[in-house]
Each structure stands twice: as C-alpha cells, then as structure tokens.
Amino acid sequence: MNPGNPKKPEAPGDAPPPADPLAPLRTRAYAVLLILTAVLGVPLAAGAFGFLQLTGHLQHWLYSSLPVALGFHTAPVWWPLPVLALAGIVVGACIRYLPGTSGHEPAEGFKMTGAPGGAELPGIAVAAIVSIGFGAVIGPEAPLVALGGGAAALVIRLLKPAADARTVSVVGAAGSFAAISTLLGSPLTGAFLLMEASGLSGATLEIALLPGLVASGIGALIFVGLGSWTGLGAVSLTIAHPPHASSPTAAEFGWALVLGVGCALFGFALRRCALTLRRPVPRARLWLTPVAGLAVAGLAIAYAEGTGHAASDVLFSGQSGLSPLIANSAGYSVGALVLLLACKGLAYSVSMAAFRGGPVFPSLFLGGAAGLMLSHAAGLSEAAGVAMGIGAMSVAMLGLPMTSVLLAALLLGGAGLTSLPLVIVAVVVSHVLSVRLAAPHPAPAAPAPTPVRSGAP
Structure with a gap:
C-alpha cells in the first residue's frame, strides 16, 4: 500500500471504460x-x-x-x-x-x-x-x-x-x-x-x-x-465508347422519375417471376434445370427470329454485350429494344431460378437497354438514358443504392459523371418504390370478440 498515492475507491455505479474498437x-x-x-x-x-x-x-x-x-x-x-x-x-x-x-x-x-x-x-x-x-x-x-x-x-x-x-x-x-x-x-x-x-x-x-x-x-x-x-486484354465491364453527355435538363429530370418507376416495376416483376419459377426446382432439379435451359434458348431464338439481331443479345450475362449494344444503338428500333427487354428479362428470371451465377450483370444490360429505348423519345439524351437505366435497374435488382450510383458513374466514364444528378434521382425513386413493393403485407387482424353483456340470457 502506498499512502502517498491512495487509491480512490470505485463508486458502486462506476462502469469500466469502454473497450477501444480500433x-x-x-x-x-x-x-x-x-x-x-x-x-x-x-x-x-x-x-x-x-x-x-x-x-x-x-x-x-x-x-x-x-x-x-x-x-x-x-x-x-x-x-x-x-x-x-x-x-x-x-x-x-x-x-x-x-x-x-x-x-x-x-x-x-x-x-x-x-x-x-x-x-x-x-x-x-x-x-x-x-x-x-x-x-x-x-x-x-x-x-x-x-x-x-x-x-x-x-x-x-x-x-x-x-x-x-x-x-x-x-x-x-x-x-x-x-x-x-x-x-x-x-x-x-x-x-x-x-x-x-x-x-x-x-x-x-x-x-x-x-x-x-x-x-x-x-x-x-x-x-x-x-x-x-x-495479350488477352483486360476483363472489365467498363463501356469502351460511351455516348456523349451534355448538362442535365429539366426534361431529363422528369425522365429520371419515369425510369426510376419503370425499372422498379420491371425489377419487381422479374424477381417475383424468378422466385415463383424456383419453387418446384429443388424437388426435380435434374430435369427442371435442362428445361430451364431450353426455355432460355427458346427466348433467344424468338428474339433473333423476330428482330433479325443476334441471339447473343439475349444469351449470356451482358458483360461483353453492353458496349456493342450502345455502340450500335442506331441499328435497334424501339420495337427491337422492347422485344429484347421482354426476352432477356424472362431469360434472366428463368436463369436465376435454376442456374448458378450472380444477378448484377444482366440487370446492368437490361437497364442500359431500357435507357436506350426511352432515349428515342424527345427530351432524353442517349447518355443520360443509359446511365439512369443502369443505376435504376441495378438498384431494383440488388437493393444497393450507393453501389448502383457508382456503377452508372464509373462504367460510363465522363458521361456517367455528367449525368450523375439524374442517376441519383432515378436510383432513389427506384429504390424507394422497390422497397415498398417488396414489403410483406401484414396479415389481417383477427376480429375482436363480441363482448358478452352481463346478465344476458
């Protein structure tokens, strides 16, 4: 014991110092x-x-x-x-x-x-x-x-x-x-x-x-x-030759709302379809997985026959197909893009239900195609449409808003950064609506019992 340095007794309520988390x-x-x-x-x-x-x-x-x-x-x-x-x-x-x-x-x-x-x-x-x-x-x-x-x-x-x-x-x-x-x-x-x-x-x-x-x-x-x-080259999703982007306009902010809502609804439909198709697969996987493969192939063939474009637009993840789609956008009519969204979207749902892989890349391709389709309308540039579509569709499928904004900005380079305010609006709208659509519906409350009056016969 050191009388020159008496130890202060601990109060009953004193708590030990918090541990340093770092x-x-x-x-x-x-x-x-x-x-x-x-x-x-x-x-x-x-x-x-x-x-x-x-x-x-x-x-x-x-x-x-x-x-x-x-x-x-x-x-x-x-x-x-x-x-x-x-x-x-x-x-x-x-x-x-x-x-x-x-x-x-x-x-x-x-x-x-x-x-x-x-x-x-x-x-x-x-x-x-x-x-x-x-x-x-x-x-x-x-x-x-x-x-x-x-x-x-x-x-x-x-x-x-x-x-x-x-x-x-x-x-x-x-x-x-x-x-x-x-x-x-x-x-x-x-x-x-x-x-x-x-x-x-x-x-x-x-x-x-x-x-x-x-x-x-x-x-x-x-x-x-x-x-x-x-000599094989880099492997990356970065779009090689993105379209030119100009400063956002008031009309494009309106289109950001449209794309945000549309991608949220489209993504919700694709997720619900994939989850529905997946239910019977574990019970009969050995024959339902090949059937799923035939369904994906059939959708690719239907698209190729209906548009004259390559079946590869529908097949694969879209990792290597997004850049050519944007570079050759002039060759795709609105009808071809609508059929591409329908066929690749269904093939995406079927693939998620039975195959193994990740959901990110096809969502980026579908978002880019949706933006290209809407860019045929007045008041929406191709660069802004693609950037907003990529962000809105990826957040609808992944539920990761920060990543979705960053993906749209970095994949399109300067065009993505110029369109960033529009991308943020589209991503926020899509994410909020997707969360609301995915919320479980509360079970209906049981009816309250009818009170019994005292003295009733």
Whole structure:
C-alpha cells in the first residue's frame, strides 16, 4: 500500500471504460494480416482472371468455333437448344451431387453469406463456368466472390489452424475483394459492392475494409498485368465508347422519375417471376434445370427470329454485350429494344431460378437497354438514358443504392459523371418504390370478440 498515492475507491455505479474498437489495428497480428492478404491477392486475382477468360473463350468456342468445325457456315438458329439443355444437365448434377449447393441462389439477390468451405469450391466453380460459358443469363460476380473468399479462408485455415472465426472472416472477405477487383470497372466499385452488401459499419467495417482494399489494389494490378502480358486484354465491364453527355435538363429530370418507376416495376416483376419459377426446382432439379435451359434458348431464338439481331443479345450475362449494344444503338428500333427487354428479362428470371451465377450483370444490360429505348423519345439524351437505366435497374435488382450510383458513374466514364444528378434521382425513386413493393403485407387482424353483456340470457 502506498499512502502517498491512495487509491480512490470505485463508486458502486462506476462502469469500466469502454473497450477501444480500433485496438486490433494497432497490433502486430493485424500488420501481419495485411501482408498476408496482399500476398493472397496475387494468386486469387490471377485465378479470377483465368475464370473470366475461360468462360469468355468457352462462349466463343461453343457458339462460333464449334458450329463452323461441324460444317455450318454460322451457328444455326436452333443451336442454343442443345447447348443450354446440356448446361442444365451438368448444373443440375453439380447442385444435386457435389458438396454444398454449388453457390447461392441468384433469385435471392446478391448476398454476402460468408466464405464457403473448401469442399464446396469445386461445385461452385463447375456450376458457374457451365452456366456462364454455355449461355445462361447470369453473371460471374457472385461465383467469383464465393470462390475468392472460400479459397482465401481455406489458405488461412491451412496456415493457421488455430485462427479464430474473425480472422478467417476478414481474410475471406479480402479474397472476395481481390477476385472482383476490376471486374466492375474499378477496384472502388467492387469494394462498394461488397461493403454495402455485407452490412458492416463502424469499427468493424474499418477492420475488415483495410485488408480488402489491399487485396483489391493488388488484384487490380494483376488483372491489368495479365491482360497485357498474355495479350488477352483486360476483363472489365467498363463501356469502351460511351455516348456523349451534355448538362442535365429539366426534361431529363422528369425522365429520371419515369425510369426510376419503370425499372422498379420491371425489377419487381422479374424477381417475383424468378422466385415463383424456383419453387418446384429443388424437388426435380435434374430435369427442371435442362428445361430451364431450353426455355432460355427458346427466348433467344424468338428474339433473333423476330428482330433479325443476334441471339447473343439475349444469351449470356451482358458483360461483353453492353458496349456493342450502345455502340450500335442506331441499328435497334424501339420495337427491337422492347422485344429484347421482354426476352432477356424472362431469360434472366428463368436463369436465376435454376442456374448458378450472380444477378448484377444482366440487370446492368437490361437497364442500359431500357435507357436506350426511352432515349428515342424527345427530351432524353442517349447518355443520360443509359446511365439512369443502369443505376435504376441495378438498384431494383440488388437493393444497393450507393453501389448502383457508382456503377452508372464509373462504367460510363465522363458521361456517367455528367449525368450523375439524374442517376441519383432515378436510383432513389427506384429504390424507394422497390422497397415498398417488396414489403410483406401484414396479415389481417383477427376480429375482436363480441363482448358478452352481463346478465344476458
């Protein structure tokens, strides 16, 4: 006991000082974690680059090289039918027989559900490669997030078997960041997508964000470097030659309201259709998935026969089709764009119900097509229509408003930034209406019992 420095007795109501939520950032273990995620970013980004190149070359081989090799001048109109039926057989078998569920259900939207186990990764990879490569209307972002996160979590479990759940979660998230680092046009867009979808905030977000940003930056360098070294080119959704944009006008703010409402209603219909079609699939997946593939092929054939445009407009995720659609917009009449929206929208719903992949890319394509369609009307420029359509449709399908605004701004470059005020209006309107439409209806209240009078006979 030190009488010169008497200890003040604690009052009964005194509470201990609050723990510092940022204390993990000051530890040596966290610095080691940052280095580990930077190192992991290299192979994970290279694997994601290979995944995207594989699916792209598979699409070209199946729909261009193989028909020619079999003696056709070009792919016959019926060609998508056997290709997508075979895709349904393979994907259905993966989901039924391989460990896990071969990825999450795309009909449920883009979700961050944690890194999958190592045993689930083969099923996720095969189902996604076949779904995307064979022509289903589904995107690559969700499988890449799952594969990147699962591979990173598997590595940390092997290197540090005693790692706690929080460390595994942070490393898994960093792997997901690396896997989609430049797929959406910029590492920043992918970071926004994952942060907003995860729902993290405050100090927890900061602790998880820094390793993710490090892995994402390293991954972006790998994507660019591999595209140059291999001669295969970069893999990104960024629109190569966006239309010219001028300052927003009062009429275009009115069109922002129209696009916001229209995309919310269209997105609600597509989600409801996908969820309805999905209900019987788990009970008979082995034959309903091939039927879904035939339905997607039939919609693509109907569009090609009805418009004279390529069936590829309806098939695939839209990742590589959005730039050509915008560049050749003069060749698409209003009627052709309406039929494109109807056929690709239905194919999108069917694909989400039965195949495996992500919901982001087809929503961007549909939004861009909707904006092009409305730009035929007076008072709406092509650039503003495409930018607002991309933002409004993506938020209707994903429910992520910040990411949707950023997607429209970055994918269109300067045109997107010029149209940003219009995009914000369209996204807000679409998001608010989508939330209202998706709200569960309260069950009707039970009628109150009739009071019994005392003394009644």
